[in-house]
Amino acid sequence: MASPAPACKKALLDATQKWPNRNRAADGIMGDAAHQARRSDHNEGNAFDLTHDPLNGVDCATLSRDVLQDSRVKYVIYNRQINSLDGKGWRTYNGANPHTKHMHVSIKNDKRSDVSAWPWSSAAGLSDASATGAAAPAARGTNYPGSPVKKGQSGETVGLIQKQLNKQGSMLTVDNHFGDKTYQALKLFQSRNRLTPDGIAGAQTWAALFATGSAGVGAAVPGFTTNLSQGSRGTNVTKVQQQLNTLGVTPRLSTDGVFGAKTRAAVIGFQRKSGITPDGVVGPHTWSRLWRR
Numbered sequence: 001m002a003s004p005a006p007a008c009k010k011a012l013l014d015a016t017q018k019w020p021n022r023n024r025a026a027d028g029i030m031g032d033a034a035h036q037a038r039r040s041d042h043n044e045g046n047a048f049d050l051t052h053d054p055l056n057g058v059d060c061a062t063l064s065r066d067v068l069q070d071s072r073v074k075y076v077i078y079n080r081q082i083n084s085l086d087g088k089g090w091r092t093y094n095g096a097n098p099h100t101k102h103m104h105v106s107i108k109n110d111k112r113s114d115v116s117a118w119p120w121s122s123a124a125g126l127s128d129a130s131a132t133g134a135a136a137p138a139a140r141g142t143n144y145p146g147s148p149v150k151k152g153q154s155g156e157t158v159g160l161i162q163k164q165l166n167k168q169g170s171m172l173t174v175d176n177h178f179g180d181k182t183y184q185a186l187k188l189f190q191s192r193n194r195l196t197p198d199g200i201a202g203a204q205t206w207a208a209l210f211a212t213g214s215a216g217v218g219a220a221v222p223g224f225t226t227n228l229s230q231g232s233r234g235t236n237v238t239k240v241q242q243q244l245n246t247l248g249v250t251p252r253l254s255t256d257g258v259f260g261a262k263t264r265a266a267v268i269g270f271q272r273k274s275g276i277t278p279d280g281v282v283g284p285h286t287w288s289r290l291w292r293r
Helices: 006-018 060-069 156-167 180-192 203-209 235-246 261-274 284-290
Strands: 047-051 073-078 081-083 102-107
Touching (some): 006 102, 060 073, 180 203, 203 284, 235 261, 261 284
Antiparallel strands (some): 073 081, 073 102
């Protein structure tokens, strides 16, 4: 008789402990009748579904990417895309369930009993050093330093974050120490910009904070100023339209600086291909990704 893998139970438990108010409507481990009628890792208890609930911190657009680094994972499905960790990256998923309300994670059978912390666990990635004020990872200029910057750390990298938060309206003392005020300011910034509000400056939060810089092939990334959505007008809308055309959107957009229905549809299409929540809003994450490809 199949039973839920302890590793899968731990994944959902870690999520609940980190985000106690999260929606669990689409959570699950064992397969229902529909799963049992076909081959599915759910039937063996070797898969879990985690409900997408960005309003309460569970942003599967981010988590589905982060979880790929976990050695227990076999494949991940989210938002009409699948990654089988076979070197082919994310590709279109054509199953009956588009997985827009949750992400599916299948684990390896020999990892069933591995109950170490999952990437979203409050304990994941923390060390005694980071908890006691060790130096934050060093950044080169405004480039991501390579590992998350967290509460309790100190150094020039923290100072860079504080300065950038102040540009967004925070009133922090730039003391190079990641304390409570910096933590709360970063969480507010994340919430406003549709990022997981965990108070940790990971790669995506860093990209949103420093949404200017190199975009490969020597192209400069125009600075992010404010969210753009249907009804927005101006030169930044024109830049988005031009970049979407450069990336090959079809049909091509009129670069008129008016964020209409066609521009919104093009943005949603880009977000889906990029694994970003397809809300049609060009926030800092979507903005930086437009010029990062």
